[in-house]
Amino acid sequence: MKKMSITLRITLWYALLMLLIVLSVLGFMMVISDSIIQSNAEGRLNTIVEYNIDEVEYDDGELEIDNAFESFKNGVSSLVYTADFLRVEGRLPDSFPEETEFVDSQTRLINADSDRYLVYDRLLTFKKHPSVWVRGVLPLDTVSGVTDSLFQTALFTLPILVVLAAVGGYWITKRAFRQVRVMNQTVESITEGRDLSRRVPIEDGRDEIRALAVNFNGMLERLESSFEAEKQFVSDVSHELRTPVSVILAQCEYSLGQEPPDKETRDSFLVVQRQAERMHRLIVHLLTITRLEQGQFRIVLQNTDVSALVLSLVEEAADLTPGYITVRHEIQPGIYAPVDAPLFSRVFQNLSQNAIKYGKSHVIVSLWAEGGKGFLKVTDDGIGIAPEDQEKIWQRFYQVDPARTSDEAHSMGLGLSIAKQIALLHHGGITLESKTGEGSAFTFMFPSF
Secondary structure (H helix, E strand, C coil): CCCCCHHHHHHHHHHHHHHHHHHHHHHHHHHHHHHHHHHHHHHHHHHHHHHHHCCEEEECCEEEECCCCCCEECCEEEEEEECCCCEEECCCCCCCCCCCCCCECCEEEEEECCEEEEEEEEEECCCCCCCEEEEEEEEHHHHHHHHHHHHHHHHHHHHHHHHHHHHHHHHHHHHHCHHHHHHHHHHHHHHHHCCCCCCCCCCCCCCHHHHHHHHHHHHHHHHHHHHHHHHHHHHHHHHHHHHHHHHHHHHHHHHHHCCCCCHHHHHHHHHHHHHHHHHHHHHHHHHHHHHHHCCCCCCCCEEEEHHHHHHHHHHHHHHCCCCCCEEEEEECCCCEEEECHHHHHHHHHHHHHHHHHHCCCEEEEEEEEECCEEEEEEEECCCCCCHHHCCHHHCCCCCCCHHHCCCCCCCCCCHHHHHHHHHHHCCCEEEEEEECCCEEEEEEEEECC
């Protein structure tokens, strides 16, 4: 039940509730229908007999039955008997026993074989003439037939009502939660494209979901302002730091070229120079990330022989790899894709440098195409990444093992963040597969021809 959508759960509740109501109605009908219909039948029988009594009288000593006397009406057979029980008017139903005794002013149920009858007798007395019996007989098979027809109609119509209630409930609920689905799609698009400028469309109305959409848009607006302010701050600071860092590097180079008076002074200048170079690389990375996130980076997608590009990049990486690491490649030839070659190369460099840094003995670069997509995979046999860290490595400045970071490795926790941004610009993405102690595999997916 918990895995079902709210719409389906509400619809199921509607259906179950209607089914319960239908079963209750059918059960109620079965319990009381016979008694109610029989009561109505008794009323009808008595009314017709009482009406016919007025049409029976004596005229000049002769028993006279008026033409308005109704021998058969609404299933009721009306008969007239003399005081010694001789029938003078009317016709009995075929299976009704003629010898049934007469009881004045009492409605009775008579069973005859498999048939049932309601009988109502009235004794008419006259001052100067013999008494007369008026009998009414109503077969209950006609009444039960009505009951059966009513029950069959209910069995046919009530399930239709259940279906209509379920369909109607589903339609109403789906329409009510349409705004929630739109909000969910907006959140997904923001997550995938990291575009905080998106807003949830707001429909007319005054319901709670509309209020939620308004508040959600307000939250997005505040988040967008906060992130934009952060990006702008990073961009401004990076720009402002470039000049002093460049001056420090220039002065270090000048001073080192002037032959410092002693070794201690020269070593101090070298330390300052190394740290200034590290700051310079950090500033460049920060500016790159800021421009990528703000959409200021101009990307030029051109039809490129990705197989040839990756092969050249692998050869360059192999020349710069320490001797204890072997770089192998499995490159499918003839793969073409719309890529920005410099940015694509940047992704490869970031992934390969990360693999070489943490690898133990070998790094494998794989390239293949499948289903209109290209895949660049860089695998190492290094320390691996723990499951709790695998989502965090894409964050800026995050390092799984800071103790392993060195100036020589130029690791600042920005390479993977930059690579992911470039992958998004190529309408692709980067995934990670890793096991602690066995190594990691980063896969860059991009559209291909």
